[in-house]
Amino acid sequence: MMGIYLNSKTAYILYKGETQNPYFVDKSQMLEELFPLVSRGNSHICITRPRRFGKTVMANMIAAYFSKGCDANDIFQNLAVAQSPEYDKYRNKFSVIHISFNDIGEECISYKQYIEQIRECLVHDLKKEYPEAELYGKTDVAGILRYINAEEPTARFIFVLDEWDFIFHQDFVTERDKKAYLQFLRNLLKDRPYVLLAYMTGILPIAKYSSGSELNMFLEYTMAAEEQYSQYFGFTEEEVDILFQKYCMYTEGPQNLTREELKNWYDGYYSKFGRRLYNPRSVVTSLKNNNLGNYWTSSGPYDEIYYYIENNVDDVRDDLALMVSGVAVPAKIKEYAATSMNLQTRDEIFSAMVVYGFLSYENGKVSIPNKELMEKFTDMLQKEPSLGYVYRLAKESDRMLQATLEGDTETMTEILELVHDTETPLFHYNHETELMAVVNLAYLSARDSYRIEREDKAGKGYVDFIFYPETDRNADCIILELKVGFTPEEAINQIKEKQYALRFQGKIGEQSRYSGEILAVGISYNKETKKHSCKVEVLS
Incomplete structure (x- = not known):
């Protein structure tokens, strides 16, 4: 018999639909890694990943494969797991309790309503499958499961619990409710002979919520801290x-x-x-x-970048400027510290942004992963006045691009001087990286019409910025070189001597793509006078 949670057919239906997607990726090899855990019993693993990283697809796959609610051979016989010698041994042989904790009722306004709905459905399923359990209690799920297992020792279960931390993101949940929820999970899963495998997914690690021993039976696998299972979440x-x-x-x-x-x-x-x-x-x-677009859909405050930084803008503002220019910045990332609220320190803020997928983390540094996320950051920089000079430069970026295309170096210089005419940031231009970050902000809106590449290999060397026209192939191309302690004329001479323009003119496949003029732009900063200078020259 099939229930709502116990041996439901839902996972089978959803995963089968996924496999029929023309762009389906077979990650069923993960099941083979779970076989030993099921065989051993009393296994608990929790895999945390950002939203949109395939957690639910994998949870559906696991439930569809193990559940005896229906025969899923029609799905899995054509997938990689079918090559395993233990394929038939484990397929559809187990009682699976599959709960998606983000499935919240339309009129649910309290934790009590939320958890009672889950309890009632699970109790109903168990008593329907095991009629003798009718004799035991009304809503004590763990008690009913213990009774079933005591009466029938072979009655053991695989738990597939998706988005376990969903409830922590709901406004109606109090601190007391959170403790009660952790106790519910502990009572259900910890040291229970009826548990073969508890497979749990979420966004934030358990350690963030469970400071005591409530859920310490789980082994946690996060993207930044554990390699195992990493190939099954995200595309290689x-x-x-x-x-x-x-x-x-x-x-x-x-x-x-x-x-x-x-x-x-x-x-x-x-x-x-x-x-x-x-x-x-x-x-x-x-x-x-068939379209390159921003598919990072927002479903609440956790999908908005400003939510993470609003409590401490001053501490992260300069780092944001660097990251938007393509520079990775050092950070101490501790995923267990990535609470979803009351973020205070710089490292807490960046930790949360890594966990939620806004930043990537490698070799002790955080960075903006890709253009999709860069667009989200760019939008924020242009609409949040609290970001100070970062916001002001970003807001001037339309005017900066227009002045550059017109060769109006006076306006270009005026915009760059905004940095020093307002508050002086940490950028003292000890390195060209800092000048690069400021210049990048000044050209932020150019991303709407140009593909901007930093330190691109061009001619005989590397150039600081190349602007490739994207929306209008007849637009002018821009090569931008930065100098600290030198003149803009020297920057332009470098562009000529290194033949950076060959990136547009001489590369097979690109020479016919652009028909506008090629502008050499030199921007310099004099440490003694603390002034910027700009020069624009059309390359013949």
Whole structure:
């Protein structure tokens, strides 16, 4: 018999639909890693990842494969797990309790309503499947399960619990409710002989919420701290290669995507040991739509960048300026400290942003992963006055681009002087990296019409910025070189001597793409006079 949570057919239906998606990626090999845990029994694992990283798809796969609620051979016989010698041994042989904790009732306004709905449905399922349990209690789920297991020792269960921490993000939940919820999970799962495997997913790690021993039976696997299971959440480089090949075969008419653009837009995350990962939902949506777009849909404050920094803008403002210019900044990331509210310190803020997927973390530094997220940061910088000079420079970026295209160096200089005419940030221009961050802010809106690449290999060396026209191939191209302690004329001479313009003129496949003029732009900063200077020259 099938129930709402016990041996439900829901996971089978949802996962089968997923496998019929033309851009489906087979990650069923993960099941083989779970076989020993099920065989051993009393196993507890929790995998935390940002939103949109495939947690629910994997939870549905696990429930569909193990549950004896229906025969899922029609799904799995064509997937990688079917090659396992233990494929038939574990397939659809177990009682699975599959709960999606984000499935909240329309009129749910209290924790009591929320948890009672879960309890009642689970109790109903158990008493329907095990009629003798009717003799035991009314709503004590753990008690009923213990009774069933005592009467029938072979009655053991696999628990698949998706988005376990969803309730912590709800406004109606109090601190007392959170403690009660942790106690509910502890009572249900800890040291229970009826538990074969408890597989749990969420966004924030358990350690953030469970400071005591409530859920210490779980082994936690986070993206930044544990390598195991990392290949099953997010798409690898090789998987995106295959998906792009499918896209080329399936797409009728113009193909609006290139493989390089997919990488620029959706790559940029890292596993513990440096495996590169793409945002899977965005990749699939982009391929389906034949469109490069921002698919980071917002469903609440946790999907808005400003939510994380509003309590301590001063501490992170300069780092944001650096990251938006493409520079990674050092940070001490402790995922257990990534609380979703009351973020105070710089490291707490960046920890939360890593956990939620706004920043990537590698080798002790955080950075903005890709163009999709860069757009989110750019939007914030242009609409939050509390960011001070960062906001003011970003707001002037339309005027900066127009002045550059017109060769109006007086206006360009005036805009850059905003930095020193208001408050002086940490940027003392000891390095060109700091000047680069300020200049990048001044050209922020240029991203709407240009693909801006930093330190791109061009001619005989590396140039600071190249602006490739995206929306209008007849627009002027821009090569921008920065200098601290030198003149803008020297910057332009470097552009000429290193032949950076060859990036537009002489590269196969690009020489015919751009028909506008090529502008050499030199921007310098004099440490003694503390003044900026600008020069624009059309290259012949």
